[in-house]
Amino acid sequence: MPLSYYLILSAIMFLIGILGVLLRRNPLIMFMSLELMFNAANLAFVAFAAYHQALSGQLFVFFVMTVAAAEVAVGLALMVAIFRTRHTIDVDELSMLQG
Amino acid sequence: MSINDFLAILPVLVVLVTGVLVMVADVFLPEGRKGIAALLSGLGLAAGLGAALAAVPSTGTAFAGMVVADGFSLFLDALFAAVGLVGIGLAYDYFKRMRLQRGEYYTLLLFSIGGMMLMGHANDLVMFFLALELLSIPLYILSGFFRARLASQEAALKYFLLGAFSSGFVLYGIAMVFGGTASINLEGIVAAVRDGSANLTFLLVGAALLVVGFAFKVSAVPFHAWTPDVYEGAPSPLTGFMSSATKAAGFAALIRLLLVVFPALGENLAPVVSGLAALTMIAGNLIALVQTNIKRLLAYSSIAHAGYLLIGLVAVNSSAAGDAVAAMLFYLVGYAIANLGAWSVVVAAEQAEGRGLELEDYSGLGRKYPWLGVAMLVFMLSFIGVPLTLGFWGKLYLFRVALESGLFGLAVIGIAASLVSAYYYLRVVVYMFFRDGEGVARRDVWLNLIAIGSAAAVVLMALVPGDLLQVAAQAVLRVP
């Protein structure tokens, strides 16, 4: 399969991720969308690595996965803290700071 | 891997190791003695600062070209360590007052500083990404440090969501750059561009996405939206630290990246950065005009200053690149000093539960506490760019660079924006001196020391600005 297929798929994934962040109000689903964006990048990395025959792309994916895991940990912790005080995790409820 | 590899990033290592040590030590510190964590962190940062100032690190690349050590990174190491020290000073008094003295604040702060330092050393897109996350994730947590305070929670979640969102762009940008050049190493990218093997379209898309990602970090409009909310919600000492240091880290990344890609893409990318600069200066200052909360006002002010700095970034794409980088570094230092000073006043004036942050609460403060008042006056004047402050010289150099590289339009927008800024900065002075009120401020040792010390630095260094500029000018980058 040519490179472009992978890239198009990756771009679609990236866009879906973006739309998810924009449209969903549940932070859990927003996290998933963010993961989707990250993984779109990962897919592109892997595809390019294969295309260029360069290992550094594959390597990068591992770093990304690690970092994403750390990020999600922090995000979930934040959500737990918020849920404890507010009993909701709807992000649109969090609009006290504005102006 | 040799000792030289470690020496190259010695300040980073010192700071990160201290962070681990503080984390461990914190477990053994009894409740009520957590201030020792601050002391330990301070010592570690001082050591890091010493390492940077003593120029211990060897220069050149290390760890197989993953990191680089040069004048630029050293300068930033010193800057971050110094800002971190002040940040700890701000936090110590503040959290003691708020009865929230905890070791993990300092640990996380140190990790974040380590990430910032690493950003200055990064020579490989992996390192940029790692440094970005290393500096960001602790800040997400720290923003929500007041776990029970709604504003703090909201700030943390907003920062986190939008930060991750922008990381996505960075990541996708890196992927595109990799796709375009088959390399994630800056030297490799340069080589690919030089020998013509690079796919410039992929490179351009990637570079643009990277600019977006880091523009988020420096709060350039329209990627600034998180800034006011997070700055308002986060604990004040953290905001003071963040607004001074994160911006510098973001610009460090932008400078190094754009120096690499501008030769090939300057024609396309420079207008983008110009647009960001203009938009940031205009929007930042205009919105700051209508703020009534001091933290939000300073947040928009920090956005506005990012706009001025972006002029310098545009000038990197010209024969005056050297001057541009020097001017930006100088400006960052001047801004950091005045900004930390201003936040120290904010921290001193903040009352429990986030009260005392409206401009109204500052009424008469300057008359009641003349030292604090004069210090705040100096910071505001420096922000405006009135002579005999560092801010004046910063603007002078930046505008000089702008004119040198023919950016007349941006220079004019810059001065118009400065004019607008004069209004809201002076309004702070108006409240502090020209109005009567019952405002109270703390007379905490560290806060006052920071306020007065920063004010003195802003004025005294302005009398002999040559030395600092000399240092900034010598902080040259190792261009791959």
Place this chain on the structure above:
Amino acid sequence: MNLSNNPLLWVTFLPLAGALLVALLPDARRSWIRWTAMAAALATFAASLWLLAGFDPSSGQMQMVIQVPWLRVAGISIDFALGVDGITLLMVLLTAFLVPLAMLSAWSGVRERVKGFMILFLLLETGLIGVFLALDLVLFYIFWEFTLVPMYFLIGLWGYSRRIYAALKFFIFTMFGSLLMLLAIIFMGLQAGTFNYTDLLAQRELFAGAQLWLFFAFALAFAIKVPMFPLHTWLPDAHVEAPTAGSVILAGIMLKMGAYGFLRYNLPLFPEATLRAAPWLAGLAVVGILYGAATAFAQKDAKRLVAYSSVSHLGFVMLGIFALTQQSVAGGVLQMVNHGLSTGALFLVVGMLYERRHTRDMAAYGGIWKVVPVLGALMLAVVLSSAALPGTNGFVGEFTILLGSFGAPALGTPWFAGLATVGVILAAVYLLHLYERLFLGPLTHEENRQMPDLNLREVLILVPILVMVFWIGLYPQPFLDLINPSVETLLQSVLPAAVAMH
């Protein structure tokens, strides 16, 4: 070069030293503070006389030049450079002369925060003198902007009801102009590699191509400061809201900074642009003369009237400068001094009235000459000098300006001077109106009957000014001798360009 023997340094930094000294005194010791500040101001005046003594009036060149490299970094070369010529010298003398008098006027007017007031006042003096003496454009800009800060506080802290609005407006309006000037300065520095005035002057061809823009940038800054119509609206607010001493310095000296800037920078640095702009600026000056006079006439607030009169008077100065003849420019310089004396004195008198009655509304007075004959007589003298009655300083200035501009080749038509002369009539209208409303007619307000006449301190404030008023009016030659060579030198550097243009 032995700097400690150079009066320029002393005259510039003595007030600063005084301010530091005052800062060390305890807040409660008001009379110590006052007398220390006064001593510093008087010492500065003495230093300015020393400067005068050491000045060679036969030369139009810069004298006693101090030039110390300040910054030599990354292609930027900034000097700490000071120097004096006849025009500068007069401005410095005027400053050093007016500051102690203004300070004396604050003796009873300022009772709160005396220390802060005196410190700011002395800082202001250093800034003002620095503006006049600076011979490096960046240094000039530093002093120029620095003067804003103390004045901002003088208005904001010791001013009247709308002081905050006035202070902000003053600061931002002035800055509006000066920022563009900063860009122009940077641009010139880039072209020439130096900011030193003398060096820039020698290499003015380097930026001759952009001189219309540069001229505009400088002119905007200076025109706001002067102020020229229609950039004047900061002035009435600032003048009215400032405390008396502040108004005196504002009108007496700060407005001169603008006119001085035109003379020192616009004319010699951008000669061709000057010639092209001359009719336009002279036109604005004439509009300012008539407009200021007409607007002053309609004011109900005595201080506001005086403020608008400044717009009119400074119009004469600007007309003189841009007529570019020996007489008109020399007259313009002299008129700068005259306006400082006369309008300064007007503000002082209005301030004295305010201290007695706490209102500036002219309707609250009327017929008080009977009650305060000494004040009435001195005010009359001041009013007449402001109305340019022959024998007073104002006449010599306005006459030479109008005479010089009447046949000025740079303007090409006598209409400018002709219309400006109408301003002389209008000046009489509003000034006599002012005097009539305050002092003449029947005593209409009972509370004015007990008004005390001037005390010795107040007489001592006004008498030195009046001595100068009549000295310049009757025997201006010593002053003209100072001005003439410098003006000649100045015009010689402008007018060759005229030849090149035709």
Place this chain on the structure above:
Amino acid sequence: MTAETLFPLVPWVVLIPLAGILINLLAGRALGERGVGLVASLAALGSFAVSVLLAVGLAQQPEGQSLLLARWMSIGSLNVDWAFRVDTLSVTMMLVVSGVGTLIHIYSIGYMHDDTRHNGDPARFRRFFLYLNLFIAAMMVLVSADNYLMMFVGWEGVGLCSYLLIGFWFEKGEAGLGNARAAKKAFVVNRIGDLGFLIAMFTMFWAFGSLSFGEVLPRAAEAAPAVLLAITLFFLLAVTGKSAQLPLFTWLPDAMAGPTPVSALIHAATMVTAGVYLVARSLPIFAAAPAAQSAVLWVGALTALFAATIAVAQTDIKRVLAFSTISQLGFMVAAVGMGAVVAGMFHLITHAFFKALLFLGAGSVILGMERGHERHAQAHDGHHGGFDPQDMRFMGGLRSRMPVTFWVYLIGGLALAGVAPLSGFFSKDEILAAAEQVSPAVFVVLLIAALLTAFYVARQLALVFFGQGRSEAARAATESSPVITVPLGILAALAAVGGALNLPGSHLLGDWLHHTVEPLVEAGFNPLTAGIALVIALAGLGLGWLLYGRSPLTRAEEPDPLAVRLKGLFTWLRRKWYVDEIYNALFVTPYTRLSQMLAGPVDQGLIDGVVNGAGGMARLLGNLGRSLQNGYVRSYALIMLVGVALIFTFLLAR
């Protein structure tokens, strides 16, 4: 004593009055009223003495001399000195000014003693003499100057004194402000004239490179005709201001608000003649501009007629004299306009005598009326209100109450009317003779003016002195003290025999002035014109007597006989042809409105509105941007995405 030793005394004509001021200023309180009056009068007398000495010197060396006192201002090619001119023209003026001035000083000692008490502020006595001495000094500067600029110093200096003295009782007059307003009007209207003087000087400087008489006048003819025309016409504007000619005469009638000696000295005898002096002095320039000459001539002639028509309908004793002064000044201006300098100067001198006499006489009448009013009021226990001691309708019959005043007034009046052999006859006749040579039309105009002059003289004499007293005050009036009547006597003598100065045949004054100015028209004595003039004068007097003397008014409320005959026209005359109203409508009101409009809607509204509007616009935009910051994290992400989209759109478009 030779001319060389005498001429250098000339600065003292200015310095002595200044010394008088200094003494009275510093020691006036200690000197008391008598001391102050004495010092001031001696100062004026000293000035007169020096003038006499200068005249003696001139007798030996008639061509005169310029004396440099000090360099005044020197810029480039502009060099102006404090320098004095001693020649027959200037010394003639000095003699008149200081001579009449001294008499009026002495008179004022008595007059002001009473006046300050009537007006309730005796302390102001000293101030009056300070001003009066200042006036002498300024007038001396004016006439002794060697260049136009120094002349201008005197020119405006006397204007200042005029301002101060008109507003001497600054709290009196209509609504308490009348006098102050009159003073301001005088100053401002004079300033309009001064504008002409200034512009004339500017033109002169750029044409001749100098302002000094010695350099400009001999070379007058060298300049371009347009330049000369400009100079002379602008000088004419100055003349109309200072000498109260059409169209700038309106200030002089109001100037009567000043104390009567002031009206005599400044607003009749000396200051207002400065315009005549200016033209006489500048004759070479006028001679080179014939068009300007006829302009001057016609301005003078028309003013003479115009003012005379107004004078016949006034009821205020001083206002009649004021319009008479304007009219007579018109004669002089017409004379110098024709180039008949000698005739003009001659009339200037005789007019100084007889008009000063008339004013001082009027002053004596006013004092008499006030005394009478006070005596009556004391007898009848008060009721002050509504009494005007200057209104002729309340006078009458004063001939018997104030005989000395009557006789001197009669002499003055007849001299003014031009009855031979009083001084006015000779001087007016010379002007008429010259006019007859130059322009028949002017001759006729001047003759009509002369007729009206004689008429209003008769009317005034009849209303004031004849018939019966028409008020208690008039019936109780008393004669004035010798300090007042003695100067009146001296002036009466001068007014009577002043014609001797330039009698037909002797031409004393003509020969004297000849050394300085060369008249363009040499009007010899013409028996025909003299006869016509005399007939006209007698006819006017007779007409006046017919209307007012034959059956004198008996009550103040009775209508004026002339009003009965002229009906509406009389109102026009009484209201001065409504010139003040027209000027108010044309200039004063529009300027006030304009200035209010500029200060309000334009300055605060438009210009400051733009400034504040810019600030408001910035805030508006700021609030707009602020509204985007709505707190929703998803919209922040959207903003970011829009930014990304914009960047990529831009990059795609490249």
